Amino acid sequence: MLDIPSSVRVDVEALLAAQNHMGVCDALEQYAPVGKPDAMTAPHLPKVAGIDSTVPPPAHTVAPASPAPAPPSSPATPGTPGAPGAPGALIQDRLAGWVSDLTTLHELTERLARTAVLDEALHEVLRAGAALVGARRGLVVLEPADGLGPDTTVGLGLARADLGHIETVPRGATSYGRILDRADGTDEPEVHADLLSENGLDPRHREVATRLGYAASFALPLATEAAGRLGAAVWLYDEPAEPVERQRHLVGLYTSYATEHLARLLELERARTKSRTLAEELLPPRLPRVGGVQLAARHRTGPRGGGDWYDALPLPEGALGLAVGSVTGSGASAVAAMGRLRASLRAYAVMEGEDPVAVLSDLELLLRLTEPARSATALFAYCEPALRKIVMAGAGHSPPLVIGERRTEFVETSLSAPLGMLACWEAPSVEFSPEPGETVLLYTDGLLHRTGDPMDRAFARLHAAAAGVPRTIRDDPGAIADHVLHTVLPDGLDAADSDEDVVLLAARFE
Incomplete structure (x- = not known):
């Protein structure tokens, strides 16, 4: 937990005001008590993901004075320092969550950056994405839009036979098929929180999902502006479920970086294949x-x-x-x-x-x-x-x-x-x-x-x-x-x- 002095009396609304491009200093002043302020320095967060996260002191906001301690016989009330629901504790928890998310993204992208082979990178993307969205299994379908290949499918927690069963489902009925065949080029995810209860689900898809034991799916496109759409990643849930907004945001940030890395490895793999083919011929x-x-x-x-x-x-x-x-x-x-x-x-x-x-x-x-x-x-x-x-x-x-x-x-x-x-x-x-x-x-x-x-x-x-x-x-x-x-x-x-x-x-x- 971050060490933020208890004298900071701020409600989470101040943080939301900052996120909405409002005056964060004005929002902080809204909760400052009347009285003579004492000097205070801003907390210094630890470095995360190579970023100096030191928070500079506000330019036109003064720190609130320390309130008088409550009488021993008076129970703590919400809004006072030390109370379980104090606004300071809320913002402290929110900041700690941000630090944790940045640290997680840093570790996952570092692991991905160490991969030098396309197949290894695809497996790493599946493992990292599964951890971010809370899934156990998944697959990546690599199918570059330029048609130059290589086309391949890689699974996490799925045997080759399981992937074969999934490939028997009509392409238009699968999440990855709808993503890869989009004509408008949108990058929206494909979410099926309760797959088996959906109306109009393809019978073959229902049969394969029941056989393999997955009940929900979350799919994202793997696309870059330069290379176009490279493929799609799908994560499968054993029970009806879907990632919350925070998980979607994190996995979206991760796949944006991962797609750029995959595009570089794809070009390298193509060059290697051409050179190997030429030498063999x-x-x-x-x-x-x-x-x-x-x-x-x-x-x-x-x-x-x-x-x-x-x-x-x-x-x-x-x-x-x-x-x-x-x-x-x-x-x-x-x-x-x-x-x-x-x-x-x-x-x-x-x-x-x-x-x-x-x-x-x-x-x-x-x-x-x-x-x-x-x-x-x-x-x-x-x-x-x-x-x-x-x-x-x-x-x-x-x-x-x-x-x-x-x-x-x-x-x-x-x-x-x-x-x-x-x-x-x-x-x-x-x-x-x-x-x-x-x-x-x-x-x-x-x-x-x-x-x-x-x-x-x-x-x-x-x-x-x-x-x-x-x-x-x-x-x-x-x-x-x-x-x-x-x-x-x-x-x-x-x-x-x-x-x-x-x-x-x-x-x-x-």
């Missing part, structure tokens, strides 16, 4: 089928899109070309450069794939002439599955890993600078033969960088993950790649937003 849509070898690939793209890539292409006489690489930079320019580099390597591999050094030499010359400001790493392996023979060359790239029953070891490759770093690139190739049942794992440096460890520890972690592949999945290159990925990058690090792309290409030789 520039990679092989499917891996080739070549006798004597099984292939599997895993690709994780960062939020801005990066230049990590892989390739597997059939070559003449039953041979197979495997490649992984990484282009410096991120964003659309790096993705485009990656596409050009991969297409060029495919052409060189078809012409002279049996000589990996020549393939990378041609690629280095092309990169130096066409994109002198960019560098790249690459590894190309010419495989003859029938002979289980691999000839490989690398340019500044991490060595592949051989995973088998009797060994788990890195392939010894020669040290070489990345492409575009030297006036003329050339390094010797290496040749090795995997045993039957062994898997050769090619990867990009993003797998190591995402661990956050120094490179020596990251390599040790990768080796331990490969050595720990269960025997039951050693005949499945996809399962091997998944095990290594999730072991090296546990707790969702493989899916978390990162500036580093991750590529794994596994080839198991029969």
